[in-house]
Amino acid sequence: MEIFLQTTAALNDETRIRLLTFLDIHGPLCVCDLQESFGMIQSRLSRHLKILKEAGFLRVERQGTWAYYSIRTPLDRFRSEALAEIFTLGIALPPLIKQTGECKV
């Protein structure tokens, strides 16, 4: 029950839905890329990414000080069906702003 509610809680937030679709489209991105693209402050992003990771949607690859987030594969049936459902919604996303080596955000 607990793990299921963790999953549904993760899905029950507009910011996290947008992050999931964005990461699914644009592949592994570091926090500062997302920060620039979404115009959000870092602590807010970090919190939402942690929730999505702990709910089993994301994986993190650390490269030095950077943390690259991407959709975890393979996803189980429920999570991948949720992701598929999200894609039918036609959510408007910001353009990707990718940092070139040095971030300084």
Added chain:
Amino acid sequence: MEIFLQTTAALNDETRIRLLTFLDIHGPLCVCDLQESFGMIQSRLSRHLKILKEAGFLRVERQGTWAYYSIRTPLDRFRSEALAEIFTLGIALPPLIKQTGECKV
């Protein structure tokens, strides 16, 4: 987006998860049956049933003063996958206490 969040919000509550599984197992039940079985006060049940109905999980058949709630069929892929996921959790449920005609709850 709004409809999706309505669905995830409905799934993001332990009481509603238990109601969903219970209704899936025991078919159409009126509020007073659920009230007796779960030992919950009526207003609480009514509220949760409304949320599940508006999120597309339940349908209601009115028969006189009784309102019979059951799982809506057919469910779309996301909702039925959610229901399937719930069943893998092995949630403990109360025994069904069915009213015999007159309710008086």
Added chain:
DNA sequence: TCATAATATCAATATATCTTGATATATTAT
């Protein structure tokens, strides 16, 4: 080691959701 940059966590406030008790609505029987 020290400075800098990227990310994570904490504390406080704001917002949303759940529960309860009271009240309202609707249907049936007298």
Added chain:
DNA sequence: ATAATATATCAAGATATATTGATATTATGA
């Protein structure tokens, strides 16, 4: 119409979650 029953809704307090700004942690390079 009145009374009784089943269900729905409302208002208030309790609990949980989101956002923000500040601080802590971690890794890199001088």
